[in-house]
Amino acid sequence: MKDTADTQNFRLWLKDRCGSLVSFDEPMSRHTSFKVGGPADIFVRPDSRDLAVTILMRAKESGVPVFMAGDGTNLVIHDEGIRGLVMILSNVPPDIAFEEFPDGNVLVTAHAGVRTKTLCRIAIERGYDGMNFALGIPGTLGGNIAMNAGTHLGAMEQVVHSIRILSGNGTLKNLDRKDLNFHYRRLHYPTLTDTTPLPVIFEASFLLRKGDKKTIGDEARAIVSARTKKQPVTLPNAGCIFKNPEGKDPAGKLIDMAGLKGRVQGGAMISEKHGNFIVNTGNARAEDILYLIELAKKEVHERFCVELETEVKIVGL
């Protein structure tokens, strides 16, 4: 981050305003499921939405770049770290509101830092149908919506009713489902002209259906059990590295057929159990993971003429 009078003043203001909620040169390896990533110049975890908005507006005025992270379960952060400010919202208390309608619809509204597993659990407890597809997907609602996270059972696009993003003047702007284009592991904002940097999701509403508690609970148990059996790896990872190419074999199978399972680079390894997973065997650096990503892309392209596209977000420098 450029060291200017503005950025220095911003740091001082943050220190004063946020105390222990802010840290400087914070290793991002502490905040990613891969346990990899160099320092963020500034790392802040506000404990209220108002504080989060105030910080983001001050950062903008001071010319400090911002990266919103969720739980860091889909990130490869460069060893050199991230310049500017990284914010997470999971320190904001999880207030969740419910509105039940006579036709059986239920609108659940939660802030973006709430963990998806919390929403899944509450839906099961209350007998709301629709969230079970997300059981086992790690991360926050903000990260899950930004990624349109999902499984073969469904994706966030099926349940998101609307979201609230931070607009340029510091107010929250509502975007209905029709204002959002969800794609495979990607969200696009067709009604917004300037999406650099990508909008910060602050809150979301989900449309669920009142259902039978027991049926929903039984289904949840079956999904969790199947997922636990299939869960390929126990070492630190970031889920699937590549998107599955359309109309082709899945990325993991292509990587397997290219003979790359078990391939090691430094402290990183292409999982022996699942070709689309890279694991941190203990002391991986981002450069090890990035090497294996490039290797898989190159080999799969050479052998099968398929361009693999990363699902994980590569961030920083």
Ligand SMILES: Cc1cc2nc3c(=O)[nH]c(=O)nc-3n(C[C@H](O)[C@H](O)[C@H](O)COP(=O)(O)OP(=O)(O)OC[C@H]3O[C@@H](n4cnc5c(N)ncnc54)[C@H](O)[C@@H]3O)c2cc1C
């Ligand atoms: C073991 C394991 C299993 C996984 N299984 C699945 C799976 O089954 N299906 C699946 O889809 N994914 C899976 N993933 C990947 C990951 O969990 C998802 O991509 C998840 O949506 C990431 O959420 P997060 O909160 O960790 O976001 P991060 O990884 O922190 O960020 C992901 C992206 O979201 C953006 N983002 C985060 N918060 C906000 C916000 N408030 N506003 C705007 N943008 C934001 C970030 O800038 C970044 O671009 C798995 C990962 C692991 C480690």
